Structures are given as structure tokens and as C-alpha cells.
Amino acid sequence: MDWLINIARARIQSVDTRAVTSVDAALSFIRDQGVVLVSAKGPAPRLTELISGEPIRGSWWAHPASHQIFAVLQAISASKDVLTCRLIDGKLTLVHRRLWPALVRAADLFSAYQLAQVRQQHTPSGHHMNSEVPFPQWVPYDVLEAGKRLAVREARAAFEQWAPAPPVKLRSSRRSAKRGPRRAV
Secondary structure, three states: OHHHHHHHHHHHHHHOHHHHHHHHHHHHHHHHHOEEEOOOOOOOOEHHHHHHOOOOOOOHHHOOOHHHHHHHHHHHHHOOOEEEEEEEOOEEEEEEHHHHHHHHHOHHHOOHHHHOEEEEEEOOOOOEEEEEEOOOOOOOHHHHHHHHHOOHHHHHHHHHHHOOOOOOOOOOOHHHHHOOOOOOO
């Protein structure tokens, strides 16, 4: 996959010479942050805004830096150190490899949908397709082993801020539980 990153760097260089460092800067940003949203608004930083250097209103596809954004996102998605999933509110999220052991250990905080690896592909006809690799099939063996050695509390602390709130259990009234619902008169 490193060859794909190099191809993306070459494409970026032809678009904007300042963007050559954007792939490296984006990877560094993801490593430092640990968890980053691709473009959606939410409780984590957005990579598309880092790439463009400014807040983006509407779709990033309409932004003047869309070609640069696309090239960097393609390179990031090819990196073996970045997981693309829907961890935060079902939105495309990038998780750096340094947090994968904690994610494995804290997996019970999230649904299978949130933990599945999302692979984005473009068909020859230009359509965009997503395929998913279920959790834990995408997890390398060394990461599984490292996750087992982590304390649960430590792992959960790394991801609790993005875990969905547990469902609220509504309390039924005694009347409806014992006698059934009231009848209209």
C-alpha cells in the first residue's frame, strides 16, 4: 500500500507543490490526535479542514481545494497505520494504529457497524462504493495480543468520549404492567 501513498503524493505534487507535505502532515495529525473525522461535523477534528486550511461549508467536493483533499484522503485511506470506520456517530472516522489495541479492548462500547473497517473504492465508471471488513477480521494479530494486555479502564478511557450513550430504559407504570392499558370510556 505504500506505493499507493507515493502515487497520491505524486498526484498532489502536480496539483499543488505545498500539498506534498499535506499527506505527511495529515498522517502526523492523525497520529497526534488519535481519532479524526474525515469531513463530517462532530466531536473530533475534521481532516478535510486541515487539508484545505479553513472551515468548509457544505460539501468539500465543491471547495477549491477538492482535488488536493481527494488526493490526500486517498493516500490516507491506503495507509496501513490508519483505520477508516464509522466510530463517531456513524460518520467516517480515522483511527491511528497506536490506538487500535485500546479500541480492541474497549470494543464492547461500540456496535459492529461502528467497528467495521470501511474501504472506499471507485469503479471504472466513476461510481463510489464502500465495502466493509467486519470487526475483528481487520485487526492484525499483534494488535489483538496488545489489546489483551491493556487494562480495560485504560482502554475505555481512550474512547469513552465517542461511545454512544446507553439507551434509556423507560419505566412502565404499574397499572399497564399488571392490568393492561386503560380503556377509553
